[in-house]
Amino acid sequence: MEFEAIAQSLAEAGRFLASQGWAPATSGNYSARLADGSVAITVSGRDKGQLTPADIMVVDLQGQPLSSGKRSSAETLLHTSLYQAYPEVGAVLHTHSVNCVSLSRWLLARGQNSLVLTNYELLKALPGITTHDGEVAIPLVANSQDMVSLSEVVLARLRVVPLPVGYLIAGHGLYSWGATLPQARMATEALEVLVSCALQEILLSQR
Secondary structure (H helix, E strand, C coil): CHHHHHHHHHHHHHHHHHHCCCCCCCCCEEEEECCCCCEEEEECCCCHHHCCHHHEEEECCCCCECCCCCCECCCHHHHHHHHHHCCCCCEEEEECCHHHHHHHHHHHHCCCCEEEEECCHHHHHCCCCCCCCCEEEEEEECCCCCHHHHHHHHHHHHCCCCCCCEEEECCCEEEEEECCHHHHHHHHHHHHHHHHHHHHHHHHHCC
16 A cells, blocks of 8 residues: 555656646656665656656665566666665655756856755755755756766765755756655755746846
8 A cells, every 4th residue: 555655646746846847758757765665666758747656666776676567767776876875865856847957057067066055035945944044055966877877976975965955967957855755845846946046046147
């Protein structure tokens, strides 16, 4: 029964994220940790706006499929590596919004390795943040098709960030998470909006 409930919740979260324009075509992938240590994750190549529980499968913490006849995303290791490194992480959501993709490319081209967010009231939607005037650093890494190498780079960057809540892959999108799926969904929505605010500030400053 646990898998069925999680699969339903992942499908609902995926449809919501797609409805916001944050998962065009078949982009994005979503997962949640199961009680036995395995991971429920979206099947590769599915339209996230039409997700159903049948589009969710199970993999182990090494990313190997435990559901027969189904294939998870090539980026599965980016999910499972987070679950291995952070026992408190219960769900991971990956979006491909226009603003995250474009701003991440812009920042990397200028030699920046993180997006620093401060003085936004919405920061308080993130776990552990109680005031608008602190700083939240969202690490930025270059894209790669080598998932082993990319996951190692990501984890190295996250280790030096207090209370990491997400990261950006340049030209690719946002990974964010939470202790539960509702918390991951809230963090993802908040970060998508905060990235959009940061991009708007850059655009306005250049007028």
